Structures are given as structure tokens and as C-alpha cells.
Amino acid sequence: MFIQTHILDGKYLDSVKLMLISKELRKLSGVTEAVAITATVENKDILEATGMLTAEFQNATPGAIYIAVHADLADDAKQAINTAMDWIEHGIPGEHRANSQKTARSLSGALDALPEAKLALISVAGKYAAREAMKALEAGLHVMLFSDNVSLEQELSLKQYAVTNGLLMMGPDCGTAIIDGVPLAFANVVRSGKIGMVSAAGTGLQAVSSEIHNLGGGISQAFGTGGRDGKAEIGGLMLLQCLDYLIQDNDTEVIVLIAKLPHQGVIDQLLKRIQKTTKPVVINFLKQCSLPEYPNLYVTESLTQTAVQAYKLWKADATATPPELKAETTLPMPTSPLRKYLRGLYSGGTLCFEAQGLFAAATGITCESNAPIDAANTMADVWHSSGHSIIDVGADEFTVGRPHPMIDYSLRLKMLEAEAQHKDVAVLLFDVVLGYGAHSAPHLELIPVLKQIKRDTCIVMIASVIGTDLDPQNRMEVVTALRDAGAVVCTGNAEAVALAATVINYVSRNSQ
Template identity: 35%
Template sequence: MTTTVTVLRDTYLDSVVQLSGTRAMRAVAGVEWATAAMATEANLATLTENGFDPAGWDGAGAGDLVLAVRAEDDDAAAAAEEAGRAAMFSARDDGPGTREEADPRTLAEALARQPGSTVAVVSVPGDYAALETTKALANGLHVLLFSDNVPVEDEVALKQRALEENLLVMGPGAGTAMLDRTCLGFANVVGDPAARTGTVAVVAAAGTGAQEAASLLDRAGIGVRHVIGLGGRDLTAAVGGPMGRLAVRSLAADPDTDAILLVSKPPDPAVARAVLAEAGDTPLVAALIGLEKTADDDDPPTVERASTLEGGTTAVLRRLGHPLPDSTAGLRDEVAAAVRDLPGDRRLVRGLFSGGTLCYEALVLLEQELGPVHSNTPLDDRHALPAPAGAHVCLDLGEEEFTRGRPHPMIDPEARIEHLRETGEEPGVAVVLLDVVLGHGSHPDPASALAPLCAEIIGRGGLRIVVYVLGTEQDPQGLDRQRAAFAEAGCIVPRTAARAALAAAAIAARAPELVERPL
């Protein structure tokens, strides 16, 4: 076995570019483990945990890029490093230091080259994120703060300053946004609102929740112009919803916005009421996953609440007088066929998710139908991992414990392939529930990696697999092509994430009628 470590000094790359390099290196035959990462303390600790010698990066700092490979021999290690460099630097000529004009190293240099900029994307280690965001705000820029591990007190201070300047800080940890149909981070391609019925803006404290909402609206023929990601903590009591209030207030004042869809896991109730009050006369639907309206929620008459993403988009369509698509067509028959020969001792659900919001929504729906579901992101602390024998389990594989030292599962399906292979051998499992997220930033062809293994597992008999594909036909991967590949593999492929969760519940409970439950 060969291990190699290469340090590229003074070479900073965005985390998404780093992940592309990691994916390319791990795809090389003979490679056991590899990563491309900035030399932060956390990343170097991960390398040490994976058996690499710290002498290999002696003196490296957070501004240096490290390529680490463990492979079966020297040739495989060299090929992996070459593949990683090609993936990361192909859009930057031949590599670091080869441009006639060096890339800008500061915000000031970038603005000097592009003075008309209005948005800065900040994707640096969390320790440095507040400083860079403050610089961007001082220059009058809205900020997409992609960085995570930003202390909550820094978030509060940054958003208070942004509020005073009437600027948005989308994040921290905001991986999804779309401004005037310009995609930032992980985002789906939607049709031109001018050719659609109505124009909707999505405001979201949930990344894949925002993507699901935008995609469902687009598929229904509704125009989506903006998706404003708030970061997962914005609507908590600790932060107070400053960007949620500003986003809703600004969109409500926009004459081109016909409706607003607010998406979140359960927010602080008082914060939610303050955000909803900003809608004024503009129709607003709040898809607050798993949170039902109570007697204390005195919402404005223009506001409607829903407890699922599908329910939220359906409410928007009704508000705009748009026909409602049938999300259950043929699904009951598919589930009925799936359970007909399902062994009686198989009763358990296993969810392997790449999208945190989709995992959360599945937990809500599965628990309503099947009882407790254990998870690394449980609805209730009593249902945290480890799960007891005979329990339903859903994993959010995008959480930090699964992504340290390896790419996010939306970018690289390898982690889910490992879990799926193990789950396929697990006795008692009736159904595996998967989500597949398309769009910019995601794997270029996830079905090519996942569908063959699904077909292999289904072909052995025993468990069933339900796959939900989130995306649009305009996405680079192509929604119809991806859905068809999973269907050909023998998977059940519902039209919404909520229906996929209900299909899994219906298979486990041997109750096909569950898939038609009102949402």
C-alpha cells in the first residue's frame, strides 16, 4: 500500500472544487482513500485519523491545498493525483501559477476587476467567514455565506449589520440560492418565468427543501425567479429571523412576485409569526415541515400554512388558480405489486438520504404512519442513534459525521453505495428509501452509480427500493433520464419526496392506500 501527500502552497480553492478533485481521485482504479482539502486544523486531523504521516504537511496552513492518496501502488497514487489536479484546475488553465494574470487574492482585487458586482459568495473555513463577510457588507454586497462552523454570535452580528444596510446574508451553511434565475451553490435550473403561469419566490431555511419547492413549482409550470437561502438557524430564537423578515418584506414589495413560498423545518413560533407578518398583501404559503398551525398563530389573511413541501407547493398552485398535478397517479398500484410477494418477516424501513430537509420530512411522515423512527437527526432525542434491534432508521448522510474527509453524498454517491450494499444484506428490511438530488453542484449522473446496485439488490429478492429524484428536466443530469434509469432498475420512483416517504411507509405496513393520503 502506498500513501502520498502533496502540499500546493498558497493555493486556495472553493470547497465545491475541492470536492470535485476528491471525487476524481477516488474514482481511479486501485485507490483506497483520497482527499483534496485545505490544510485547516480539522482537515489535517482527519488525515492523521486516516493514517497519513503529519510530516507530509509540516508547516502547511489554511491557505494551502493538500492532496492525500492511499492506493495499492505508486502508479495508482500518481494517477489519482493527476486526476485530482485535472478536475480542480481544468477551468483554471493548467494549474496554479500558470495564468498570465493571477487570480485575485482579496475581495478588493476582485471588485477592481468586476466593479459592478452585487453579490459575494463566501466559502472559507468558518474561522475566517465572519471577517470576509464583514468586508463584503462594507462594500455594499449581498452575501451567500456557504461556510459552515460559524459561531451563532457571529451570525447574529453579521445579520444585524446587513439589516442596517438593507443587505442579505444568506447563510451560514447556505448551499442553495438563485437570484433572478442565476444559480448559486447547489441549485436547480428552472424555466423562464415569462413563459410560465405566475412568478413565485422561495425563501428557505432549508437547502434541499428550497430545491424541492422550486423543482415542484417548475414541473407544475410555475415561474420561479428567486430562491433565497437563509441558513438553517435564521428562524431560531437565538438568531431571530432577521434575514427571513428582510427577504419576505423585499419580495412582497416586488410587483413581479405573485406569491412567496417560505420553507423551513419547525421554526421558533414567535419568529415565524414575525416573518409571516412581513408578507403584507402578497400571498404567502409557509411550508413549515411537521409543524401544524395552533390557536396562537393569528396569521394575516394572505398567509396559509402547510406541513409538507408538497402541501406547500400545492397551496401556492391553488392561490394562483393553477391546475394541480396528480402526484399519486399509478403509485398505489406499484406499491400493491411491491408488497404482494414481500416476505412477511420484512417490516423495517431504512432511509439513506443526501438531503437533510428531505430526511426530516420523511421522518415526520414515517413516524405518523409507522411510529418511532431512529436517526442521526431525530425528531425526538429519544429516537437518536444507536437504534434498538427491530427499529426503523433514516440517516442523513450529509451530516458532518459522515462527510468529514469525504465529499457530500450529493457530489459523490460512494458513501451511500457502501450503506446501500450493507442494507441490502440486512434481514428484516422491507424497503430502502433514497433521495437523488440533481442540479448544479451535484454528481453529473447519479443514476449511473446507484441504479446498477439497486437492480442487483432488488434482483436478489426480499427488499424493495423507493427512489425520489429531485430536479427539473433543464438540470444538467435531466430529470426524465434519471427517473427512467431507476425505474428500469426495478425501483419505485414517486413524483415528490413526500409521496416517496409515504410509499416506503405503505410497503412496510402492507397498506398501499397510504400513498394517497392528503398532504
């Protein structure tokens, strides 16, 4: 039997706490008896009774903490004393530490309250965003940076740090992602499954993940990278890191890669990785492009096709396209020969971009836009359209001092009303994006305006509703309500654009 003692001077601990420490010390291996107690005259008797009283105690300063351990082996006794010192300084492990805090004032305060946090979702003003993001990365957190107005230099250094440290740095200007089944910021609720996505195009990710779900498939991870990741300056750091992850990931069988045509150097890097894996990869670069033919590489032309292709690759026996994808049999046509033009009003930037390309392919007509696929077709005045136009209402010029059109429909409602006043407008094309982050009942905003246009004009209104039945909004209710209000409703952008093209082709034939 060994007895080891220790005196800790100038330290106050509540007697109950010391009793708890004594109790835990007795549980340590090799320890037969242990005590941590304040050196007072009263406590002397207690020690005497338990046979733990030593000469050291008699000499201890009154008020000091006295620790004594009986153990079979000297090492065990010493170890127990060290453990006791550690517990006195830092608390007993597993001890509950209260923190009723629901909000914190800083990242470090938040980590104090939620130490197991793994990701920081940052949406502070752009001026401060990079600093906050770097703090989060340095704290070992993955980052989703919703904020924009972050410089390319800042983006590069954030992403370099993230890649070096094996962290996600999604963004800046990343509006959507689904990580570990959790929709973040603007994202749809989809079932979990075997299709993994990485996208530098926000609404592209939303549209494809929703359509995969609607087809019956599911998503393993859907990473956003922010729109500039494919640029030469950033070098596709996050696209490549996420692609690598999906290639390695056991829960991912099929990979979807979406980006506005990246820099050639980035494409080469992506292809190198794709060539090395056996997993099928479906690419949509939102532009016609020639990519080499690899057995596992599938290039698609529309977001809907991307979803269908990925779904079919996952479920080899997939048969018919689901009923929702079939065009409505009764497509109304404008009755006035004066009505010739398409006016598109989008809240989703990727959808707007895609619509221009698909419309041009179907009609041979290039639309004007504030976010054109070709700079030559930039609108002179975003507030006054003439001819065919497809506008991104979510672009900066519309969102300064105003919420995004996915949240606040007022601006688009005004623009729809204004377009309906023009006698030469044949088709109004718009998207309704559902999911977290978006307006909780967009149909209630749209119905009165759509009904009014239906009553007063013969304009064909075509809407694409992007979302799933699991979204917080009731998708079927939204679709039905819009149809009842007189709109043609599709659940994919490609179909909506195809219908719009059909109408425009019809009116141009008739006017010739």
C-alpha cells in the first residue's frame, strides 16, 4: 500500500466539488481510497476516521486543498494525484457545463456554446465576409459563404487555405448546398441517395437536385462552389476538391458537375480526374462545348437532361420519363397577330442563363438580357425591354436595397404587370423557386396578377416551378394554384422554354 499526498495552496473549491473529485478518484484503477478536502480543523476528524490523515495535512495552510491517495502501486497513486490536479484545474471530464446561450456575439462565442459545430454559414456584408470566413476556416470549420462582394484575391486565399486544410470553402456568393442531407440557405429538401453533385451555378444545383428527387432519385452531397470557381484566377480549387471527394465517397455512385463553362485549364484538370475514375460523371457546362469521349462521361444540354441522365445512370432499369415531364397537351396560343415577343423574368440566375441558350437553339432567336450568354446582347436599359428579352431579376442592379426576388415577389409582379401592358408581348416566362430560404407561399403573391393578365390579354404565361414535395411550401398546391390562375406550369426549365419557343415559332410563322 502506498500513500501519496499533495497540498494545493491558494485555491478555493466548493466542498461539494471536492467530494465529487474524491468520489471519482476512488474509481481510478489501483486506487483503494482517495480524498480531496479543504485543510480545516473540522476536516481533521473526518480524515482521522478514514485513516487518511498524514503529517502533511497537519502542516498545511488552513484553507489549502489537501489531496491524499491510497493505492496498491506507487505509480497508480502518483497518477491519481496528477489526475486530481487536472480535475481541480479543468473540471471532471464529462461534467456538464451549463450554457443556455442561444445566440452568441462572435464565432468563438458560438463555438463555446456549440463546440461540435462543423460548418459556418456566413452571410454578413461583403466588406467583412472574408475576415469572418477566414476565422471560421482557422477554427477548423467548413464554410459556406453566402455573401458576395468579396474580391477574387480574397476568394483565392480562402480557398487555398481550405484546400490545404481539407475544408470546404463554398462561395463567396454561394446560395445553395445540401451537406449531409441538410439543405443550407436556399435549398430544396430532397431524399438522400447515391447521386453526388458539385455546382458552380446556384439555381442549377437547386433545379437538378429537385428534379432528381422528383424522378425518384436521391442526393448524397450537393456542394456549391460559388460562380467564379471555374475562372482561371481561382483555378477551380473547390470544383476539383469536391469532385475528388465525390469520386472517393462510398455513398456516391453517380456524379453531377455543373458550371458555367470553366477556364480551359480547369476543364483539363477536371477531365484528368474523370478519366481516372469508373464512376459515371454527368457534366452540364450551360453552353455547347466539345469534350473528349470518355466511357464514363456524359455531357448534357439542359438541367432537366442532367437530372434525367444522372437518374438513369443510377437506376439502370429506369423506364419512362415521369408524367410531370410531359408537355401539357393544350398549349394556348395568342390570338392577336401583333403579339410576337418573349419576355422572360427569372429569379434564378442559372435558369435565366439556360433559358437564353435553349430558346436560341429552338428558335434561332437571340434574346437580349442583363445577364446575356453573349455580351453583344446586353440590354441597354434593364427597366425597358423591347423585342425578345430574358432578364435575371436576381442580378445586382435589381437587388440593391431590396430582398432577392425568390423571397420578395413585389418587383417581379410589377414587371409582369408592366410587360402585360405591351401589345406586342406574346409570352411571359418566369420561374418560381421553392425550398428553404425562398418565399413561403409564392402562389398567393402571383395569383391576382396572373388572373388579371389572363382576363385582360391573350398573353401566354409559362411558369416553371422548381422544388419538391418535401419542401416547406406545398409544391402541388403551388402548381395547381398557378394553373388555375391561367398559367401553363412546368416542373423543369427546359420544358418551360420549349413551350415558350413553340409559341414564338407559331406566332412568327403566322405573322409571315
